[in-house]
Amino acid sequence: MSNAVLYMSMSLDGFIAAPNDGPGNGLGDNGHCLHEWGDAGHLAGVNREVMDELMATGAVLVGRRTFELADGWGGDHHDGVPIFVLSRHQPDAAMRWPAVSYVSDVTSAIQMAKDAAGEKDVLVHGAVTAQLALAAGVLDELQVHLIPVLLGQGRRLFEDMPPDHIELELLRALDGPGVLHLRYRVRSEG
């Protein structure tokens, strides 16, 4: 059974990018500290374990903004798995690749990604996509890489959400160098 799992690095104060994030500066000013744990040169132990899980997913669902900031990963996030981009607008010709599909509705996008992933999980990435998926009740798990830093300002992971509580269950906590990996399952209602 495929799960839609959000993977995001977040500062303790809730930011996923420092101020002034944009093209050529995807993590914002000095925002790189959020992703240092995943740098290939540092990967060992639990950080390696978590990164291996991420790279074992069978499809990717990503927001348009995140996708374009990453230059679409050249059309291949990892292993050529299908990439679904959540977007209300038609893509630029330069952002089209065979493995990339554009979908406007988050619920359909998750379903398509799960179908494509088969037995594997779906990697969900991007704050807006996460918020939409949570609000639609179609996100299964959150893998938050909690970084021991206060950025003070930047782009938040959780923003503009409705005031409805979403209950979570901590499935796993792994202490890695420079990061605490917290894996939560979204508890279904009732």
Added chain:
Amino acid sequence: MAIIRLYMTMSLDGYITGPQDSVDAPLGIDGFRLFNWLDRRNDPGPSGQVFTEAMSTRAVISGRRTYELADRWQGDHHNGVPIFVLTHDIPDDPPPGSVRYVTDVRECAAQSRAVAGDGDVMVHGAGAAQALLRAGQLDELELHVVPVLLGQGRRLFDNLPPDHIELNLIRRMTTPDVEEPARHVIHLRYRVHRP
């Protein structure tokens, strides 16, 4: 020297109250969800341990807002320890019990360290936490992170300057799996890194 340590309960999405917190509803709408873990405050286990540690501190620093919303704790937060209330406007009426009003955050930190001796100082409230962080006077953060997304409310970390504050996770305690879901919490203790 006494450690000045923030103790706050926070949802995974960073809220310390539900929306529309006020004097009549200090925790905001449905904000009491955050404090279910305190049902275990007198029991063995991580939540009991953290609560006992908090109640063993020898001084309290609070922001004015938290202080007023808590009805000034009737002048006694715990064990009659000195309570330093950070405020821009010192009230006209005399402070109750062991309360002292302080307008300068560094002076507040220095006074609380002095009275705490070889004990620790508990900080409570987002306003006091932010003021101490900005002044470089917060030593540690003990955050009780509750597995819920509140969606809206008052944030613990807000209005901070864009200067990175590096932390070290020095302790993590998680409630046992057998605990009821509503009382699950992860207690994270961070030390503020100073260059």
